[in-house]
Amino acid sequence: MAKRNRFDVDESLETPFNAAHLKRALVYGKRHVKKMVIALICSIISVLSSLIYPLILQRAFDVTIPGKKYMELVGLAVIALVTILVSIVMVCIRSRLMVIVGQEIIYDIRKDLFEHLQKLPFQFYDDRPQGKILTRVIHYVNNVSDILSNGIINFFLEILNILFIGIFMFAVNVQLSLIVLAGVPIFLGIIFIIKPRQRKAWQNVSNKGANLNAYTQESIDGVKVTQLFDREERNEETYEILSKDQKKAWVGAQYVANVVWASVENITCWVLGALYLVGVLVLQPGVSFGTIVAVSNYASRFWQPLLNLSNLYNNLINSIAYLERIFELMDEPVTVDDAPDATELPPIRGRVTFDDVTFGYTPDRNILEHLSFEAKPGESIALVGPTGAGKTTVVNLISRFYNINDGKVLIDGHDIAHVTLHSLRSQMGIMLQDSFIFSGTILDNIRYAKLDATEEEVKKACRTVCADQFIEEMEQGYYTQVNERGSRLSQGQKQLIAFARTLLADPKILILDEATSSIDAKTEKLVQIAIDELLKGRTSFIIAHRLSTIKNCDKIMVISDKGILECGRHEELIEKKGAYYKLYTAQISG
Numbered sequence: 001m002a003k004r005n006r007f008d009v010d011e012s013l014e015t016p017f018n019a020a021h022l023k024r025a026l027v028y029g030k031r032h033v034k035k036m037v038i039a040l041i042c043s044i045i046s047v048l049s050s051l052i053y054p055l056i057l058q059r060a061f062d063v064t065i066p067g068k069k070y071m072e073l074v075g076l077a078v079i080a081l082v083t084i085l086v087s088i089v090m091v092c093i094r095s096r097l098m099v100i101v102g103q104e105i106i107y108d109i110r111k112d113l114f115e116h117l118q119k120l121p122f123q124f125y126d127d128r129p130q131g132k133i134l135t136r137v138i139h140y141v142n143n144v145s146d147i148l149s150n151g152i153i154n155f156f157l158e159i160l161n162i163l164f165i166g167i168f169m170f171a172v173n174v175q176l177s178l179i180v181l182a183g184v185p186i187f188l189g190i191i192f193i194i195k196p197r198q199r200k201a202w203q204n205v206s207n208k209g210a211n212l213n214a215y216t217q218e219s220i221d222g223v224k225v226t227q228l229f230d231r232e233e234r235n236e237e238t239y240e241i242l243s244k245d246q247k248k249a250w251v252g253a254q255y256v257a258n259v260v261w262a263s264v265e266n267i268t269c270w271v272l273g274a275l276y277l278v279g280v281l282v283l284q285p286g287v288s289f290g291t292i293v294a295v296s297n298y299a300s301r302f303w304q305p306l307l308n309l310s311n312l313y314n315n316l317i318n319s320i321a322y323l324e325r326i327f328e329l330m331d332e333p334v335t336v337d338d339a340p341d342a343t344e345l346p347p348i349r350g351r352v353t354f355d356d357v358t359f360g361y362t363p364d365r366n367i368l369e370h371l372s373f374e375a376k377p378g379e380s381i382a383l384v385g386p387t388g389a390g391k392t393t394v395v396n397l398i399s400r401f402y403n404i405n406d407g408k409v410l411i412d413g414h415d416i417a418h419v420t421l422h423s424l425r426s427q428m429g430i431m432l433q434d435s436f437i438f439s440g441t442i443l444d445n446i447r448y449a450k451l452d453a454t455e456e457e458v459k460k461a462c463r464t465v466c467a468d469q470f471i472e473e474m475e476q477g478y479y480t481q482v483n484e485r486g487s488r489l490s491q492g493q494k495q496l497i498a499f500a501r502t503l504l505a506d507p508k509i510l511i512l513d514e515a516t517s518s519i520d521a522k523t524e525k526l527v528q529i530a531i532d533e534l535l536k537g538r539t540s541f542i543i544a545h546r547l548s549t550i551k552n553c554d555k556i557m558v559i560s561d562k563g564i565l566e567c568g569r570h571e572e573l574i575e576k577k578g579a580y581y582k583l584y585t586a587q588i589s590g
């Protein structure tokens, strides 16, 4: 996926045919071979029974009706009815089977994709619009499922269809059948000219749809900022441009589709006209009327499978492009993963060591260089410094959300690059400024940290962080439903819930990144008492812009210029009259 792909940058779908993608995708189809074979047999029976119908017509027109054999006519009508019924029943069975297979393929691919997406590192999501990822998971997977299920069957079926129609038609009359075949070169000419355009047109529809998705997603996420800055009109303009692009692409694709359809209809008409003219004016009385009717019936069925085959080819080419994008996502390296020799991090005491650590989000810019420090078990460390200095980056590295470029991060002497992520992260509690609330009850949200926690444990955690009062005042207490992102809750309430969630996990290392910034002064005093309790026996890293909240920390580190500018207790740093002193006095006087 193109790095930092924007909502107005088209995905590249123009990829050369790559059989490897198809081969890899067929694995998903292979799991359903049994159902597909039954569906194919049903289709063949359906085709064969429908091909008997023109023969019945021929017999009726040439023999039964002129001979006034009324009983035979009734018999033919019954046979015709049976063939139609058999054909319908077989089509129904096939459709049902293929709907199931199609949905199972969609389920399998999406499951693999979703599982992989869950493992991808922060860096992956930093670089991409969510809407484009969604387009791949939803839209592209839908598209390829059809080719992997129906496509395979249809390919065999359409070839058999052409063969059967040809055999039946030639068996009825060779001369008339040759007239039908004369239309084939014209048909192929049209297909070769128009089809590549049709494929491009549909790719365009897909690209413009993905752009629109990405922008819609971004706009919904940012709707509050949009309204705050009164940007609705500008956003509507952008949306209109993207919508118009999509409309234009759709109309274009439909136009090409209509040209194909009209061309095929045209050929059918010309061929039928020629058939009747030659049949009636030249070949009769050598050729019976029933024969002309039967051949014309086969002739009008002859083009559809040809057209279907060319559509299938188009879909195949498009699907290969979609598959490439899907597999690209599936193959996206899980750069932050368990090393092959990773071991379980045993229960920790909480010593954190940064040993000459260098890190940058991009290769061209280091955020931290040669950073070394140690936090002893149970120590509280405050990280302060100017905006963008790298405070959040330091705590992100402790949880190994990113891989460092150089040096080592050690916990109790274990290099975190060589322990499993689960054993590492399950012993940490991280609370961010933007506390994410999932849809569900408040109880579920707090239990997120420890799924087997009892209700009493949840309530105890809430009492410790003073979240119990507002929760109990809600209409259904702990069972009150909240929406995704917690839109019914205040920012402070969301933080208190997140705080209880973190506490419930009972981590040895605690990270609070601007965790109390949205709590009012009165609540903060209460929470501060809880935090002091909570910090006991845990190593904690606290990032707070309000310096009054970190005065009591064991160590205060001023992060600046890619490293630690100053380090010490509050009183020591104030006495030193350096960077921390300036920050602190500026805030006090402010």
Ligand SMILES: Nc1ncnc2c1ncn2[C@@H]1O[C@H](COP(=O)(O)OP(=O)(O)OP(=O)(O)O)[C@@H](O)[C@H]1O
Binding pocket: 123, 126, 361, 362, 367, 385, 386, 387, 388, 389, 390, 391, 392, 393, 394
């Ligand atoms: N995902 C990312 N990709 C690229 N650069 C990033 C990313 N996240 C942060 N940065 C850059 O890294 C630098 C440090 O960011 P960080 O969030 O660690 O700063 P901070 O000290 O926590 O700032 P603040 O006090 O504003 O929260 C900034 O210059 C920022 O632009």
